[in-house]
Amino acid sequence: MKETIQSYEDLLRMLDHLLKEESEFNWDNFYSDRERRVPFFENHPDENLVEYVETKRIKAGKALELGCGPGRNAIYMARNGFSVDAVDQSEEGLGWAEERAKEHGIQVNFIQSNIFEMEIEEGTYDLVYDSGCFHHIPPHRRMNYIELVKKALKPGGLFALTCFVEGGELGGAAISDWEVYRGKSMRGGLGFTDEKLKGIFNDFKALEIRKMKDMSLESSQFGTSALLAALFKKETME
Numbered sequence: 001m002k003e004t005i006q007s008y009e010d011l012l013r014m015l016d017h018l019l020k021e022e023s024e025f026n027w028d029n030f031y032s033d034r035e036r037r038v039p040f041f042e043n044h045p046d047e048n049l050v051e052y053v054e055t056k057r058i059k060a061g062k063a064l065e066l067g068c069g070p071g072r073n074a075i076y077m078a079r080n081g082f083s084v085d086a087v088d089q090s091e092e093g094l095g096w097a098e099e100r101a102k103e104h105g106i107q108v109n110f111i112q113s114n115i116f117e118m119e120i121e122e123g124t125y126d127l128v129y130d131s132g133c134f135h136h137i138p139p140h141r142r143m144n145y146i147e148l149v150k151k152a153l154k155p156g157g158l159f160a161l162t163c164f165v166e167g168g169e170l171g172g173a174a175i176s177d178w179e180v181y182r183g184k185s186m187r188g189g190l191g192f193t194d195e196k197l198k199g200i201f202n203d204f205k206a207l208e209i210r211k212m213k214d215m216s217l218e219s220s221q222f223g224t225s226a227l228l229a230a231l232f233k234k235e236t237m238e
Helices: 010-019 026-032 047-054 071-081 093-104 138-152 177-182 195-198
Strands: 062-066 083-088 108-114 127-129 155-166 204-211 227-235
Touching: 010 138, 026 093, 047 071, 047 155, 047 227, 062 071, 071 083, 071 093, 071 127, 071 204, 083 093, 093 108, 093 138, 108 177, 138 155, 195 227
Parallel strands: 062 083, 062 127, 083 108, 127 155
Antiparallel strands: 155 227, 204 227
């Protein structure tokens, strides 16, 4: 690998590599053990997504899911009339998602890619959905993430995400962006508050930010108050 910084992209790649060297976590290994007792391994959609759809806050249209994993939310959206593109880097996760979709007779366009290497036509999607991807995005990639969401959405389109509560039971490191690089670690994922999310996504209109509802293991939905659920709207041009 060339170790000369001659562009902004070179700088981003250097920081990517710096943090990756310190992390032994591998998503393919994580998803390869399907018997692992992980609540979101069940094929159950997020409770907030179900609420948005059932109350018509989100209407069926073209959706992009970032970090779809085994496809539980993508499959739910497709079952409810959405045309869904679902992206993840993990071959294992996507393989599982494709099996699930086929089993249920559901059509989803699953894409294996780094979200920052995708080719997206501007203004394509009515909804961008992210369940647990954003809190793994390092601070130096956050501007790219915001631009990706803005580019993907149609004017007036909606952006929904779930992410770690700061200092929550499942994770959510309560550290500054600078501390990520001092320690060369995101400590398993960054935590957020409603004010932090409003500040980061200040180009969007915040429609709702709340803790997810705790759902029992017997429920057909996934939810835990260790995660925040947020819904934003891309403002239309005046």
